Amino acid sequence: MNQVLSDVLEIAPIFAYLYIAGLGHGLVEKSGILNLAVDGAFTLGVALAFTYCTYVLEPTAALALTTVTIGVIGLVIAFLTTKLPISHGAVGLSLMFISYGLASYFGYPAALRIKKEGLELHTYVTNEVTSSIALMVSLLLGFLIYYILYKTKLGASIRAVGENPHAAATLGADVLLIRLITSYLGYALIGVGSALYLLMDVKGWQEGSGMGLGWIAFAVSLAAGRHPLVTMFTSGVFSIILKYRYTLLNFLGPLGMSVFTLNAFQYATAVLAMIIFAVTPLRRRFAPPKSLGKIYFKEERTV
Amino acid sequence: MSVSLFPKETLKSDQKPLISVRGVWKSFPGVVALKNVNLDIFRGEIHAILGENGAGKSTLVKILYGVYVPDSGEIFIEGRKKIITSPIDAMREGIVLVSQVPQLIDSLTISENLLLSLTACGLFNRISSVEKMLLKKSEEYGIKIDPNIEVWKLSYTQKQLVELLRALLVGAKVIALDEALTLLPYAEKRRIYEFVKMFKERGGSVILITHKIPEALEMSDTITVLRRGEVVGTVKASEATLDYVRSLMFGEKATQISYARIATSNVREEVLLDVNDLWVLNDYGAYAVRGVSFKLRKGEVLGIAGVAGNGQLELIQALVGLRKVVRGRILIKQNNTFKDITNASAIQIRRLGVGFIPDEPLKRGVTIENTIVENIAVHPAIVNTIIKWSKVKRIARQLVEEFSIVTPSLNSKVKVLSGGNLMKVLVARELFVTRNLLVAYNPTRALDEVSALMVRKLIKRKAVEEGVAAVVASEDLDEILQISDTVAVMNSGSFVGVFRGEDVNRTVVEGLMVR
Amino acid sequence: MRLIVTKRVKPVKVGRVDILNVLIPMLSVLIGVLITTLIFYIAGVSPDIILKELFLGFTSPQMVRYFVLLTVLGIALALAFNASVWNIGAEGQMIWGMIAAGYIGLFIASTYMYVSPSELKLYENMSGAVIIDRSPVKPVVSLLNMDPLLGQLLMVLAGVVAGGLWALIPAVLKAYLDIDEVASTLLLNYVAYYLYNQVVSVNLRGLSVQARQFFRTDILHDALRFQSVPGFTVTYQEVLIALISFTAIFLMYKYTSIGLRLKVLGSNPHLLRAVGVDERKYVLLALFLSGALAGAVGASLFAGVTYKLEKITNIVSPPTMGLGYTAILVTWLSMLDLRIIPIFAWIVASLFQSGMLLESEVKSLGITSLTGATISYTLIGSILVTFTIFRIFSEYTIKVRR
């Protein structure tokens, strides 16, 4: 029993950052915004958490600041894709590139400063207490998002706007406002995830830190059909793979698995999940929002 | 039935309009949809807006509802100038729009949908907290609806009822019905007109848009006619006649309109199409066509009448190879022998000289981002792998002349054409490729009377002059009666009655349709 | 105050040219450059250095290679984008092109073997033999199996097929299961990167000491490598690939019903179905052709630059150099117009080259806080976002209402 508990707490930090980022990503996409900036935002979040940490010397403050700042990316995306008839893919990719660039732009000077002044990075101590807190907080956030999405008017509006923004507007939803709120919340969560990755897992920064993990969060959420509670499960699976990949290979190695195929498998899982959701009755529950990534122009010809 | 939700004011004869529209202009690419439009809507009146296709009716009510923003012009509500840029603004002023296509979110429940309209309700309110209220209100209106059912499970009529319920719930002073009742079965349409009258009696106003002039004359108090974006007249319904309204709508073209049977007919002996015991599934895996058989002779027009959703669409799609035939056979005569085209691919069938006029022309008939020439070249029966553009251009020029299609040039994108001309491009192309058989589904849906008559005449001419056989399924019984040599009534997937065109009895057909 | 967006009623024309279609991309590049300059100015790099390197980028002979490759990739993506198939997976398709070309080049067109150190002399003068590794214990020799031109042709063909087949995966998913290709192509890039690592470090791993040590293949036989044009880094073969694909695709669009249907697929797939064309096959075709061209570029990367396949150690720098993403910029700026693609391929290639020049320049100045990635990512990102926003003005107008 104790063994299981300590195993769970071992993966808790990874689970926490993956799950929270995955929740955030899913939330953004539920409102119909194709979220291709997720990896950029995650990478930038890691660099920002690192930078904040270097300057404010206090992990919780760094976490809060990262959350607030990354949320702003969400506002930008929501505003551009909703107010203007503009390609979500292009907006997402360009913000991804800019975020990659800014990540190095902020991360490097901070890294230099640490080296020059011989500073110690004040991250969280990862022990059973902090891991349990991270676990509890992430689970609570999951239930909270679930509650908001499926039990409140905001949630109904988010889903409506993601399915059909024209009809939602006709019904009386303020598409822009809803998307701004959702996207800010979603990106703030991605910010929390990226900060936790730095503060509880890697605790150091080099160029490219966090790159690709945003896509893992993307995959985690996609594999769960963007459902906040199912994402809990996929995050669990993915965090086990991330944490125990070498242990796993002891079993899987003889079956022809290598660390490379295991990595490839993580991304392929998301594709497999999409296939499963498309061919089985799960379709209706886990199908992507109908207007995901569709350009929104209020005066569209609808005949 | 409770009346508490209707506006409190009773009908007053004050002359201050509830809504006045002043000098509104609105342009879209290639068309000025509204030109200096003025309109007054008074309390407690049903105000019909009539006009041919593309006259600007929908544009006008969408502007009132904040879907479109006018280029210039003003809107006054109860004498005060208002700027309405979103449906939220409009609902705040008591204006609600119900359109032909229900604007509901399929994956949400009824109460979730309605909740979006309740602006008084905060974003973090629980959905369940309002369910009871919705249930109570809907019962007050005698509308039996389970608020927890998802909208995609509803029938079309139920969806429109939810839309109306929504209007009442938000306390609408004006409900605009933009062809909202056109597609409803007769009995249900009547029932909803009762609601409308009741709403009016309590002081509510209704803007009614329809293509059926008699309906407008019967229901409304005032009629405003739009022509090419301009108001050409506002008349009291009690003082107007069918002919007068028509002449306002169509100008001198109005005299062409007629619903008389097109009598010219030239049915040959030779059988072209032999359909035997056809069974076809619908999208949900149920049999939509159940054992339909018929023989079609050259030069014959077979009209299939029926209420929408009785298998006509599936039958038509099976005929042109767009839907799988589960049982039965389709044979077509080619060089004096019958060729089996059951489950042949659409492209094989189209190569046999089969033309197809689909429903939803904008979706399935043309591609508006491409030019007229490209819209013609897209047909596999017109081009081979290597396109000879000179040949396609020649065909295009010929069709544009023959059908008097109004267009800036052959290389104009179809999106700059008006709705009627766009439809003509489609019909012209399909009639051009038709050498043996024409299959059409609702060929004139959403066309105004003049354009519709033109299309019908063209179909008939093709049959009479070139011996082409035609299968025309339509929900518009007038259309069926006007062009058919043979009338078949389709109900629940089978032909429940087949009549000769000249001695068909309208009431009998109607009876069979709703049996 | 409210922003009201409406459709532009008439295009803004000067003579017969829709002037905004020309102005907007140019302006975006300019603004993107300005934003980047500003960011670097704040970081302490003086604008004249940046502008100087930008200028050099536009004229550098190394740029020509990126120009040619980006032209092919730009066409590849335009093929898909014009059909409204959003292929973000050129990276993965290039990777498979590299692998396939590598397999052909290293195992079919040539043979690698250990020889005994004493035999080494024998091979030194043998025609068609190249000594890959002079290790005193186990030297490795590569022998040519076929005419080098045939070998090169086969490598490119293999790249074409492999890239096309890899692209067929998301194509089938989109056509038959309605699965969004943006997500699937993107995720498949990462699948490709890691499978590439698996393949090069296990299946295709070379014999030489370095190959054993660094998880890579052996190096390609000299005769099979593409020949560079004197004075440039670009090779004859790449130029040929670009010319052939440009002409072929241009003719296909202009004179064949296949091209027309691919275009119509982009504007109205339902119409294709209604006139009897199976639109799903065209989804497959669009992605196959797109992936095939990307695969050809992958083959060129192997046979023209790297000559070997080496494990990716950091996902930030795959052997494709991120060209698959950069090409999105090219195609997008060209507004999917084939004829304009070379122009923007040139501009983007120059900026790409400038980014690299800037990196070394900045390094030599001692401003170590800026890396090549920072520079090129910021540049690409800011141009793309400016363009994406400006682009709407060619079709829409924005009014302010109070």
Ligand SMILES: Nc1ncnc2c1ncn2[C@@H]1O[C@H](COP(=O)(O)OP(=O)(O)OP(=O)(O)O)[C@@H](O)[C@H]1O
């Ligand atoms: N969103 C839009 N974008 C571009 N053009 C439009 C748009 N909406 C309407 N139009 C054009 O404006 C004109 C008026 O259209 P509108 O829909 O108001 O006509 P209508 O009177 O409702 O016709 P119908 O009887 O066919 O419904 C038409 O030429 C139409 O093509």
Ligand SMILES: [Mg+2]
């Ligand atoms: Mg209308």
